[in-house]
Amino acid sequence: xxxxxxxxxxxxxxxFINLIYPHSMFSLNxxxxxxxxxxxxxxxxxRKRILECPMCIFEYNNLEELxxxxxxxxxxxxxxxxxxxxxxxxxxxxxxxxxxxxLSSLSELQSLNLSNSKFCSIPKTICN
Numbered sequence: 001x002x003x004x005x006x007x008x009x010x011x012x013x014x015x016f017i018n019l020i021y022p023h024s025m026f027s028l029n030x031x032x033x034x035x036x037x038x039x040x041x042x043x044x045x046x047r048k049r050i051l052e053c054p055m056c057i058f059e060y061n062n063l064e065e066l067x068x069x070x071x072x073x074x075x076x077x078x079x080x081x082x083x084x085x086x087x088x089x090x091x092x093x094x095x096x097x098x099x100x101x102x103l104s105s106l107s108e109l110q111s112l113n114l115s116n117s118k119f120c121s122i123p124k125t126i127c128n
Contacts, residue, residue: 038061038062039062040060040062040063041062041063041064041065041085042063042064042065042066043057043060043063043065043066043067044065044067045066045067045068045071046067046068046069046070046071046090047069047070047071048071049071049072050068050071050072050073051071051072051073051074052073052074052075053068053073053076053077055077055079058077058079058080058082058083059082060083061082061083061084061085062085063083063085063086064085064086064087064088064108065086065087065088065089066083066086066088066089066090067088067090068089068090068091068094069090069091069092069093069094069113070092070093070094071093071094072094072095073091073094073095073096074094074095074096074097075096075097075098076091076096076099076100076103077100078100078102080100080102080103080106081100081102081103081105081106083106084106084107084108085108086106086108086109087108087109087110087111088109088110088111089103089106089109089111089112089113090111090113091112091113091114091117092113092114092115092116092117093115093116093117094117094118095117095118096114096117096118096119097118097119098119099114099119
């Protein structure tokens with residue numbers, strides 16, 4: 001019963017973030033912190049007009065897919081290196097000026113979308 005409750009709670013929060021948040025004054029950090037960290041493997045926060053990454057994202061140790069596309073992010077914190085299970089990272093269509101070099105430490109990363117960002121170069125460690 002408790003697994004079902006957590007599953008429903010995460011779905012409700014997902015719906016809130018994706019349907020209501022863009023038009024509300026609620027704190028995204030506050031609502032993300034309600035997700036069950038150990039049970040969250042996918043997080044889609046595209047098109048939310050996010051200016052900076054909510055730091056609580058980097059506590060999601062089991063996160064495998066993170067979509068922050070179509071926001072207004074200028075940088076990605078070094079804490080991205082904490083997401084050791086991350087397989088897909090979508091940062092498309094942001095205002096990124098740089099990406100942290102420790103992205104290369106994400107050994108499970110299979111897909112990285114950086115298209116249509118503002119940076120001039122990608123660290124060599126990421127290209128290898």
